[in-house]
Amino acid sequence: MGTVHARSLDPVPMHGRDLGVNPDDLEVVEAEQETKKEILENKDVVVQHVNIEGLGRTKEDYLGYEISDVFNAKNLVDVMKKSHEARQKLLRLGIFKEVEVLIDISEGDDALPNGLDVTFEVTELKRVTGSYNTMVGNNEGSMVLGVKLPNMFGRGEKLTFQFSYGTKETSYGLSFFKPQPGYYERNFTLNLYKVTGQFPWSSLKETDRGVSTELNFPLWMTDHTLKWEGVWRELGCLARSASFAVREESGHTLKSALSHTMVLDTRNSAILPRKGALLRINQELAGYTGGDASFLKEDFELQLNRPFLWGSVLSASLWGGMIFPIGGRPISIADRFYLGGPTSVRGFGMYSIGPQNEGDYLGGEAYWASGLHLYTPLPFRSTRGGLADLFRTHFFLNAGNLCNLDYGEGPHAHLQKLAECIRWSYGAGIILRLGNIARLELNYCIPMGVQSGDRICDGVQFGAGIRFL
Numbered sequence: 001m002g003t004v005h006a007r008s009l010d011p012v013p014m015h016g017r018d019l020g021v022n023p024d025d026l027e028v029v030e031a032e033q034e035t036k037k038e039i040l041e042n043k044d045v046v047v048q049h050v051n052i053e054g055l056g057r058t059k060e061d062y063l064g065y066e067i068s069d070v071f072n073a074k075n076l077v078d079v080m081k082k083s084h085e086a087r088q089k090l091l092r093l094g095i096f097k098e099v100e101v102l103i104d105i106s107e108g109d110d111a112l113p114n115g116l117d118v119t120f121e122v123t124e125l126k127r128v129t130g131s132y133n134t135m136v137g138n139n140e141g142s143m144v145l146g147v148k149l150p151n152m153f154g155r156g157e158k159l160t161f162q163f164s165y166g167t168k169e170t171s172y173g174l175s176f177f178k179p180q181p182g183y184y185e186r187n188f189t190l191n192l193y194k195v196t197g198q199f200p201w202s203s204l205k206e207t208d209r210g211v212s213t214e215l216n217f218p219l220w221m222t223d224h225t226l227k228w229e230g231v232w233r234e235l236g237c238l239a240r241s242a243s244f245a246v247r248e249e250s251g252h253t254l255k256s257a258l259s260h261t262m263v264l265d266t267r268n269s270a271i272l273p274r275k276g277a278l279l280r281i282n283q284e285l286a287g288y289t290g291g292d293a294s295f296l297k298e299d300f301e302l303q304l305n306r307p308f309l310w311g312s313v314l315s316a317s318l319w320g321g322m323i324f325p326i327g328g329r330p331i332s333i334a335d336r337f338y339l340g341g342p343t344s345v346r347g348f349g350m351y352s353i354g355p356q357n358e359g360d361y362l363g364g365e366a367y368w369a370s371g372l373h374l375y376t377p378l379p380f381r382s383t384r385g386g387l388a389d390l391f392r393t394h395f396f397l398n399a400g401n402l403c404n405l406d407y408g409e410g411p412h413a414h415l416q417k418l419a420e421c422i423r424w425s426y427g428a429g430i431i432l433r434l435g436n437i438a439r440l441e442l443n444y445c446i447p448m449g450v451q452s453g454d455r456i457c458d459g460v461q462f463g464a465g466i467r468f469l
Contacts, residue, residue, distance in 0.1 A: 047071050047079060048106045048115040054122040058095060059154040065182030066090055070118055079103060083118055090120065092184060094158065095151040098123040125150045135164070136438035138343045138465040139350060142166030155181060171195040185223070189214040201351045201455075203242035203360045204249075206334055207234040225261040228289070230254075233334060243358035249333045256291035259284040267305060271466070272375070272392065272433045274313050278303040286335070287326055293335060294326040312376040317469055319344075319400075320368040322414075324407065336363030339402040340423075340454075342463025344369055346398050347425030347447030349455030354402030356453045368418055369400030371469040375431065392431040394443065398469060399424035423449045440464050 050070050052063060066089040073079040083101045090099045099122050106115030131146040142164045149159040158177040164170065173193030180186040195208045210231030217224055233253045237246060260283050267276035280301040287294025299321030308314040321337050338361065339345060340353035354364045374395040378388050401422050405414050429443030441463040447456045 045073070045075055045079065045114045045116055046112055047073055047118055048110070048112060049117040051117065051119045052122060053119060054124065056124050057127075057154050058122075058124060058151060062155040062181050063090065066093070067120065076103075076116075079116060079118065087120065089184075090122065093156050093179070095125055095156060096122045097125050135166075136434070136464050136466065137166070137169075138467065139341060139463055140167045140169065141464070142169065156184070168199070169195060169197040183217075186217040187215075189216070198238055199351075200238060201338075201349070201361045202333065202363075203238045203246050204333065205236050205238045207236075208232070209234075221264055221266075223263045223265075225259075227259045227261075228257070229259070230256045230289075230291070233332075235332075235334060243360040245357040245362055246333070246360050253293065253332065254291040255286055255293040255332075255335075256289040257284050257286035257293070258288060267303070269436065271436055271439050272431065273303075273305045273315070275305050275307055277305070287329070292329075293332055294329045295323055295331055295335065296326060297321070297323040297335070299337070308374070310376070312374060315371075315373040315375065317371045317373075318368070319370070319469060322366040322405075331365060333362055336365060337367045337402060338363050339367050339369060339400055342441060342443070342457075342461050343465045343467065344398070344469045345400045345423055345425060346396060346427065346443055346461060346463070346469075347445030347457055348423060349457055352455035353400070353423055355404055364402040365404045366414065366418060367400065367402040369398070369469055371399075372397045390433050392433070393428070394431045394441065395428045396443070397424070397426045399449075400469075421449070421451050423447070423451065423454065438464060438466050439468070441468070 047070055050067050052060065052067070055063075067086045070079070070082045070086050073082045080103065083103065087099045087101055090096055099120055102119040102121065104117050104119070106112060106117050127149065129148045129150065131144075131148070133144050135142045135144055143166070144162060144164045146160060146162040148161075151157065152159055156179045160175045160177070161172070162175075163172040171193060173191055173195075175189055175191045178188045180188075191212045191214070193208070193210055193212075196205070197207075198205050208231050210229060212227060212229040212231075215226045231254070233255060235250050235253070237250060262279075262281045264279040265276070267273035267278055278301065282297075282299050284295075284297040286297070299319070301317070301319050303315065303317040305313055305315045323331055323335065323337070325331055338351035338354075340348035341350035345353060351363075352361055354367075355362045375392045376395075378391050378393060399422055401418050401420070403417055403421075405417065425445050425447040427443050427445040429441055432440040434440065441461075443461050443463070444459060445457060445461050447458055450456055
């Protein structure tokens with residue numbers, strides 16, 4: 001619960017010549033002690049003052065929203081609970097290194113017999129902080145260096161510069177973050193970035209230089225993100241052997257897009273959940289605000305997790321998406337969907353399902369993928385706790401399809417095409433959970449429903465990432 005201090009109400013020792021205690025006053029002190037004890041036992045208390053000590057550049061009015069609920073406490077337990085909640089809110093702002101809480105009896109001329117004062121002792125973060133860490137993406141790793149200027153103007157603002165060097169992607173960017181006072185979940189972000197990525201399954205390399213703005217806010221049980229992005233994209237061939245279809249996509253394009261994402265997440269963990277559900281729906285409209293790309297893109301993700309027998313967990317997931325061209329403009333290879341690999345349909349090569357040309361995978365305009373998983377504790381473990389709890393055995397069944405659509409046909413024809421040539425696989429393996437950062441999988445896969453041109457991984461397949469089917 002953090003550190004919540006309640007100052008001792010016991011009187012100081014009554015012995016010693018330097019204490020200045022008159023023996024004739026002992027009865028009065030004892031009566032005073034009993035009165036103070038009654039305050040703790042009394043259900044009716046009043047929080048008279050809430051103080052914050054240790055502030056430097058932080059504005060007091062910005063913190064008032066986070067601590068105001070402490071005044072509504074009606075008893076000592078309630079005071080401690082609401083003080084702890086206020087402490088958590090203050091730490092969540094990302095502007096304090098430490099926050100301690102001190103609860104004491106009110107003093108002064110206006111002090112009530114049942115009055116309490118609550119003091120938050122804070123330690124602000126330095127004006128400039130640095131960080132170094134590693135990140136795990138979808139079957140790739142990266143080293144990240146960052147410099148932050150927290151609480152720039154005293155109301156939670158943050159300026160961040162970040163450089164990332166990875167196995168397939170290198171990026172650097174500058175972002176400015178501004179929360180709404182009193183509603184930290186409502187915030188605004190402005191990003192400037194440059195990202196260079198390599199996509200060997202398509203013999204493609206891409207460099208993006210762009211700017212984006214995001215508005216995040218909660219609504220009922222869901223979290224929403226409204227985003228505008230303007231990006232200058234440079235596509236090129238990764239190898240001389242790149243297919244003509246990839247060479248044809250090479251060059252410079254401008255993309256301006258509006259997008260909306262809704263997330264409903266009740267899982268107890270994002271990496272390896274034991275219970276709960278996830279629903280993520282994303283819409284993207286490109287071309288309405290300018291640029292060369294013009295399309296409407298819809299995709300979703302659904303996941304359900306339920307405890308099963310003997311500590312095991314049964315999990316089911318479904319992904320799907322479709323992209324519609326607008327104004328007769330073709331869909332760029334950089335905007336299409338990709339499927340296959342250790343993080344989606346296992347047993348197939350990374351993004352190696354669907355349309356391809358001369359060995360280069362070109363992505364598709366529609367896809368779906370589903371998975372059924374059984375996660376169980378390691379067999380033969382002697383005790384609970386320890387290193388063994390980071391591992392799970394894993395049994396899975398995956399299926400999916402990726403294709404291009406003829407938009408002159410109706411929805412029934414589209415569904416029929418998605419139901420043809422279904423790829424599927426099954427197998428078993430071991431999972432290692434790396435805290436709440438990522439997870440590693442080592443599976444033995446048996447791919448089925450293989451179509452001409454698909455690249456398979458029949459046997460042992462390793463996967464690392466955050467988002468898994």
